[in-house]
Every structure is written in structure tokens, then in C-alpha cells.
Amino acid sequence: MRAMLLIRAVEKAWGDAYLTEEISGIPPSLSTGQEAIAAGACAALGDGDFVFTTHRGQAAQVARGLDPKRILAELYCRRTGYNKGKSYHVTDMTRGVVGMGGIVPAQVPIAGGMALAQKMRGTDRVSLAFFGDGASNEGAVHEAAALAAMWTLPLILLCENNRYCITQRDTDALKGPSIAARAAGYGLPGVVVDGTDPLAVQAAVAEAVARARAGGGATFIEAQCERLTGHLIHDTQPYRSREELESAWKHCPIFLFGERLERERILSADERARMNREIEAEVAGAVAHARTQPYPAIHEAYEDLWA
Amino acid sequence: MFDNRLFRPGGPVKPEEKDWPSFRGAINEAMREEMRRDPLVFQMGEDIALASPFGVTTGLAKEFGRERIRDAPCAEVAVVGAAVGAAMGGMRPIVEFQFGDFMSVAIDQLTHQAAMLRYLTGGQVSVPLVIRLPCGGGQGAGSQHSQSLYSWFAHVPGIKVLLPSTSMDAKAMMKAAIRDNNPVLFFEHKQLYRTRWPVPAEFRDADHVAEFGKAAVRREGVDITVVATLTMVHHALAAAEALAAEGVSVEVIDPRTLVPFDVDTLVASVRKTGRLLVVDEAYLNFGIQAEVIATVAERAFEALKAAPRRLGNPNVPVPFAPCLQDEVLPGRARIEAAIRQMMSR
Known part of the structure; x- marks a missing residue:
């Protein structure tokens, strides 16, 4: 629960910074509605495992335990951010987080390569590639899935189906029974999971991780959810009806999981509110930190190209 | 100097060439030595284990096994991506493309991922990989199997681009490429594979590796500088030999690496000769030839006694029919004609 609340708070701070024109450039891409997927998936991973994110990658960065101060410093384009x-696309190699997504499907074949290295070096570590329903139509995803099957790679292909590829509804683009149904064609186990339930995602990913660690190869998981905010922060989603959006918000993972924890007497509404206040204070501190950080020096434009 | 028949199986080896290493054998030896030295080096490519199309990986699967000499499926995006990811994970992959033209299929993985990820991550990752790209025309292989596309990759930041033209360079540059911590493209002209070249003693030295960014002056001269790559080096040398009989002294420079590029050797040569001809099989429009001339124009314009010239493919696909193919590719005869024309002014 904490991870999901922290993801939403960090992303809200990022979105607000853009909307108040504190930062500029390409607008923030929020994963509102998708928090359970990153939180659940990362809970099933350990040290030395790698995740490769999409452009909507902040959720996974937070869920993997990256420091919100340095995440926000990066998004404020400061030199003390993770990527200077x-x-x-925030990256922290020491925590196994590779931020990608500038080219939609590109992280998936590379995650396969990391899995190949993990396997060839004799470790039991695994790699997980996040990608969206839009990317699932890319050849790179098909090729990477086929190669992962052929070489029995310790890879988890985690498709976040948030129902929209920018403005295109998934049902317009995908004509099979599900995205995960394609797994059979690759020769991989395919699983559909409720992407609004962090525990269901965690269980599905944990099973895939166990299979990969045991040498059983890759798994294709489709986690279904609803994208609640626009493709990027400035997108007000005029292509969706008010009824559809109202209905989508009923699938908000934070709302659903909060109700469940309350119902099961694990976390009361008051306790959740207190947790959220703490998180909001932490994120406010991270924003204040980011604002004070220096921008890169001009000469840094010419650094970090060559190894 | 070149004979097209060399490309075909069963091409003749001249008696004096018997002890000279072949170009493809030199690459094979370099990879073998580096794979023995470093267990993190491994290879991926179509048919490289069982029936290497140009014979460059012959015998490696037997020595190193199928885990390290991995036959890849026909999935260039996944394979280059696998190389990028494996390199980030500490391995040193070498990828073979059957024809370098196919790099177009996986260009995003190379130019946006392999080449940029170090920069984008603020230096957190390195991507040490080598992609071997058979290139060039002359074999009647058709338009999509005969190109010289290195300008595409030299154009973008973050990729080293190598153009070896002799057995010695092929070996020393391949070894250096494998040890380099950056993405490296290794262009292999298919006409060179079966050629054999005399080599200095260091060819046998397993610790001898090339230094990138050092052009080779293949022949010294005082009247004109000819910059040529790959097979065109040998065409230019043949032209220079013929012109020497006419009293024209030609300097032939082989850049060997486009990225990094040895500007100093080029500029020093043009300052000496005052004339510049650039010869390459690449398409002329916005190509390597233009870049070399622009560099000289910026750095040594006042030294030029004549307008620089360039020879290359005049922007048509390399045709399938041999008579048409020969028409669009530069060669010894055109180099000689261009030099005579430049010297007559």
C-alpha cells in the first residue's frame, strides 16, 4: 500500500511541477491506475534482479526503492539526479533499474540480453521487462519473446495493459482473446492477471521468477488495468466519455486495495490517511530538495558518451 | 590488384601468397585469441556455428561450444538487443550479420540504445559490443546485399566505426574492438575475405592490438593525396603504381577508422600534396567522401591547389547485373582518370 501511495505522490508532484510551469519539456507520463503492477511485481524481485521500464517508468523506480529525492532531482533536470x-528515464544500475521508453518496445530485447548475461554468468538472477499494450504490437516484443523461449532465458515479459495506446483503445488494436494469449505462439506460459490487485500481480510474478530462477525460462504476463490519467499530463482524454472515465476510476488500485485492507481489518482508513500524510511530507521534502539542486554544468553536455 | 574471382569458392591462391594469412582467417584468429583470453566474450549470429556463410567463424563452435558460439534465429532486433543487454550485464558479445545491409532492420537497437544508453544514464552503463557487418559490392549479390552504409553509423554519436583493409589490420582491429568498452561496428568487405596479405611479425603476437584513430599512409607521395577505404585502398595503390610510371607521385591514405577519425594525418598529407581525391564505394550524397573533403576545407583550405574530388556510388542501388554493378562502383581505372585530370590543371 505504501509503495502505491508513494508512487502516486511522487507522480503527482512531477505532474504539478509541469502544470505550474516549474519544469518544461516533454510532459510527464503518469502511471495513475497502474501502481499495483509495479508495486506487486517489484515485491517479487530481489537484489541483483533487473527491471527495464517503459516511458511510464516512475512507478517501477519508486517500487524498487529508489530515492524520491534523486528521482525528482532527475525530473527537475538537476545534476544530482540519478542520470545527472x-x-x-531514471536509471539506477545498483538497484537493478534501467529506465527506458524513449523508443517504445526497445527495452524488451535488451531485458532479454540482460537475462542472457545473468544466465551465461551462472547466476540465478532474472530480468523483467515492463511494456504496454501498445508496445505488444511491436516486432521487437515478438522477436524478444521468441528468442527468450528459444534460449530459455530468465525473463519476465510483463505487459501492462492499461487499455489505451495514447488515444487508441486496446480493443481496436488487439484482435486476439488477450495479449497473453500470444504467449502460446512464442512457446511461453501466458498469464492474465488483475493489474489493479498488487497481491495478484505479486503472486503471478513470483511464480514466473521462481520458474526463471529454476532454469525454466521466460513467462509472459498481461496485467490488466485502466489508465486513469492521460497519455501525458497535458492530455485531458477528450476521446473518452465521462461515463467511461467514471467507470475507470472504480478500478483505481489504491481505492480498491485500501477498501480491502480496511475490510480485512489490516489497515484502517485513519491509518491509511496517516500513512499518506507521511508520504506527502516525504515527497514535499523531495520536491524541496530537487528545487535546490544545481543544473548540470555546460561541459557535461560532452561527457558520458564514451566508456 | 583485385580479381573478382577471389570471392567465389575455389578461387586460386597464388604460390607467393601461400603463407600469407587470409583476411577472413585473420578475423577468425583474432576472435579465437580473444575468446581464449576472456571467457566473457561470446558470439551470436545466424548460422555461425554450423555453416558460417563467409567462413569467418569456422571452427569456433568446435573449440568454444554452442553456448559461446550461439546460432541466432532470424530476429535481428532481438539479437542486437540481446547483445546490448548482455553487454550491460558484463558480457562482451560479438554479433555477425550475414550481410551488413541487414543492420537496417535493427537500427534502433544500435543507434538509440547501444550508442546512447551510456549518455542517457549519466555514465552508469557501458555497452561493449562488436557487430560484424559484411559489406561492399563486386559479387553480384544485388542491391540489398552490396552496400557500404558506414556513413549512417558514423553520422550518429556513440558508435566506433572500423574499416580494415588488410589481414594485419583485420586481426589487430578486431582484437581492439573486442577489448573496447563501447559499441563497435566492424565492416568487412566481402571482396577481401579470400585475399591474402603479407604480415609483420606482430601478427603472431596475441597481445598486439590496434590503436583506433590512426590512419595508415599506405604509399607516400608528393603530388596528390588519395583517401581510400577497404578494397578501394588496393585499387588506389594499383592506380598509384601505374601513375608513378608517368611521373605522378600519389600518396594513399587509409583512414582505417571513421570513428574516431585521424584528421591530423589527413591534413598533414594535403598540406604536403595540395590535392585531394576521396574514393569509397559509399553513396556519394552526404557521404564519407564529402565529410573528408569538408574536413580538409575547414582545416587546410589554403593548401589546396585544385578543387578536391570524390568518387563513389552516384546514388543508385548497386545493380545485380555485373555490367551495371561495375558501372556504378569506383575502381582503379576511375581513380587513375580522376588523378590525371586533377594533375592536368
Whole structure:
């Protein structure tokens, strides 16, 4: 619960910074409605495992335990951000987080390569590639899935089906029974999971991780959810009806999981509110920190190209 | 100097060439030595284990096994992506493309991912990989199997681009490429594979590796500088030999690496000769030839006694029919004609 609340708070701060024109450039891509997927998936991973994110990658960065101060410093283009202010896609190799997504499907074949290295080096570590329903139509995803099957790679292909590829509804683009149904064609186990339930996602990913660690190869998981905010923060979703959006918000994972924890007497509404206040204070501190950080020095434009 | 028949199986080896290493054998030896030295080096490519199309990986699967000499499916995006990811994970992959033209299929993985990820991550990752790209025309292989596309990749930041033209360079540059911590493209002209070249003693030295960014002056001269790559180096040398009989002294420079590029050797040569001809099989429009001339124009304009010239493919696909193919590719005869024309002014 904490991870999901923290994801939403960090992303809200990022979105607000853009809407108040504190930061500019390409607008923030929020994962509102998708928090359970990153939170559940990352809970099933350990040290030395790698995740490769989409452009909507902040959820996974937060869920993997990256420091919100340095995430926000990066998104504020400051030199003390994780990538020294050089990317929207926050990366921390020490925690196994590779931020990608500038080219939609590209992280998936590369995650396969990391899995190949993990396998060839004799470790039991795994790699997980996040990608969206839109990317699932890309050849790179098909090729990477086929190669992962052929070489029995310790890879988890985690498709976040948030129902929209920018403005295109998934049902317009996908004519099979599900995205995960394609897994059979690759020769991989395919699983559909409720992407608004962090525990269901965690269980599905944990099973895939166990299979991969045991040498059983890759798994294709489709986690279904609803994208609640626009493709990017400035997108007000005029292509969706008010009824549809109202209905979508009923699938908000934070709302659903909060109700469940309350119902099961694990976390009361008061306790959740207190947790959220703490998180909001932490994120406010991270924003204040990011604002004070220096921008990269001009000479840094010419650094970090060559190894 | 070149004979097209060399490309075909069963091409003749001249008696004096018997002890000279072949170009493809030199690459094979470099990879073998580096795979023995470093267990993190491994290879992926179509048919490289069982029936290497140009024979460059012959015998490696037997020595190193199928885990390290991995036959890849026909899935260039996934394979280059696998190389990028494996390199980030500490391995040193070498990828073979059957024809370098196919790099177009996986260009995003190379130019946006392999080449940019270090920069984008603020230096957190390195991507040490080598992609071997058979290139060039002359074999009647058709328009999509005969190109020289290195300008595409030299154009973008973050990729080293190598153009070896002799057995010695092929070996030393391949070894250096494998040890380099950056993405490296290794262009292999298919006409060179079966050629054999005399080599210095260091060819046998397993620790000898090339230094990138050092052009080779293949022949010294005082009247004109000819910059040529790959097979065109040898066409230019043949032209220079013929012109020497006419009293024209031609300097032939082989850049060997486009990225990094040895500007100093080029500029020093043009300052000496005052004339510049650039020869390459690449398409002329916005190509390597233009870049070399622009560099000289910026750095040594006042040294030029004549307008620089360039030879290359005049922007048509390399045709399938041999008579048409020969028409669009530069060669010894055109180099000689261009030099005579430049010297007559």
C-alpha cells in the first residue's frame, strides 16, 4: 500500500511541477491506475534482479526503492539526479533499474540480453521487462519473446495493459482473446492477471521468477488495468466519455486495495490517511530538495558518451 | 590488384601468397585469441556455428561450444538487443550479420540504445559490443546485399566505426574492438575475405592490438593525396603504381577508422600534396567522401591547389547485373582518370 501511495505522490508532484510551469519539456507520463503492477511485481524481485521500464517508468523506480529525492532531482533536470539530468528515464544500475521508453518496445530485447548475461554468468538472477499494450504490437516484443523461449532465458515479459495506446483503445488494436494469449505462439506460459490487485500481480510474478530462477525460462504476463490519467499530463482524454472515465476510476488500485485492507481489518482508513500524510511530507521534502539542486554544468553536455 | 574471382569458392591462391594469412582467417584468429583470453566474450549470429556463410567463424563452435558460439534465429532486433543487454550485464558479445545491409532492420537497437544508453544514464552503463557487418559490392549479390552504409553509423554519436583493409589490420582491429568498452561496428568487405596479405611479425603476437584513430599512409607521395577505404585502398595503390610510371607521385591514405577519425594525418598529407581525391564505394550524397573533403576545407583550405574530388556510388542501388554493378562502383581505372585530370590543371 505504501509503495502505491508513494508512487502516486511522487507522480503527482512531477505532474504539478509541469502544470505550474516549474519544469518544461516533454510532459510527464503518469502511471495513475497502474501502481499495483509495479508495486506487486517489484515485491517479487530481489537484489541483483533487473527491471527495464517503459516511458511510464516512475512507478517501477519508486517500487524498487529508489530515492524520491534523486528521482525528482532527475525530473527537475538537476545534476544530482540519478542520470545527472540527462534523461527522463531514471536509471539506477545498483538497484537493478534501467529506465527506458524513449523508443517504445526497445527495452524488451535488451531485458532479454540482460537475462542472457545473468544466465551465461551462472547466476540465478532474472530480468523483467515492463511494456504496454501498445508496445505488444511491436516486432521487437515478438522477436524478444521468441528468442527468450528459444534460449530459455530468465525473463519476465510483463505487459501492462492499461487499455489505451495514447488515444487508441486496446480493443481496436488487439484482435486476439488477450495479449497473453500470444504467449502460446512464442512457446511461453501466458498469464492474465488483475493489474489493479498488487497481491495478484505479486503472486503471478513470483511464480514466473521462481520458474526463471529454476532454469525454466521466460513467462509472459498481461496485467490488466485502466489508465486513469492521460497519455501525458497535458492530455485531458477528450476521446473518452465521462461515463467511461467514471467507470475507470472504480478500478483505481489504491481505492480498491485500501477498501480491502480496511475490510480485512489490516489497515484502517485513519491509518491509511496517516500513512499518506507521511508520504506527502516525504515527497514535499523531495520536491524541496530537487528545487535546490544545481543544473548540470555546460561541459557535461560532452561527457558520458564514451566508456 | 583485385580479381573478382577471389570471392567465389575455389578461387586460386597464388604460390607467393601461400603463407600469407587470409583476411577472413585473420578475423577468425583474432576472435579465437580473444575468446581464449576472456571467457566473457561470446558470439551470436545466424548460422555461425554450423555453416558460417563467409567462413569467418569456422571452427569456433568446435573449440568454444554452442553456448559461446550461439546460432541466432532470424530476429535481428532481438539479437542486437540481446547483445546490448548482455553487454550491460558484463558480457562482451560479438554479433555477425550475414550481410551488413541487414543492420537496417535493427537500427534502433544500435543507434538509440547501444550508442546512447551510456549518455542517457549519466555514465552508469557501458555497452561493449562488436557487430560484424559484411559489406561492399563486386559479387553480384544485388542491391540489398552490396552496400557500404558506414556513413549512417558514423553520422550518429556513440558508435566506433572500423574499416580494415588488410589481414594485419583485420586481426589487430578486431582484437581492439573486442577489448573496447563501447559499441563497435566492424565492416568487412566481402571482396577481401579470400585475399591474402603479407604480415609483420606482430601478427603472431596475441597481445598486439590496434590503436583506433590512426590512419595508415599506405604509399607516400608528393603530388596528390588519395583517401581510400577497404578494397578501394588496393585499387588506389594499383592506380598509384601505374601513375608513378608517368611521373605522378600519389600518396594513399587509409583512414582505417571513421570513428574516431585521424584528421591530423589527413591534413598533414594535403598540406604536403595540395590535392585531394576521396574514393569509397559509399553513396556519394552526404557521404564519407564529402565529410573528408569538408574536413580538409575547414582545416587546410589554403593548401589546396585544385578543387578536391570524390568518387563513389552516384546514388543508385548497386545493380545485380555485373555490367551495371561495375558501372556504378569506383575502381582503379576511375581513380587513375580522376588523378590525371586533377594533375592536368
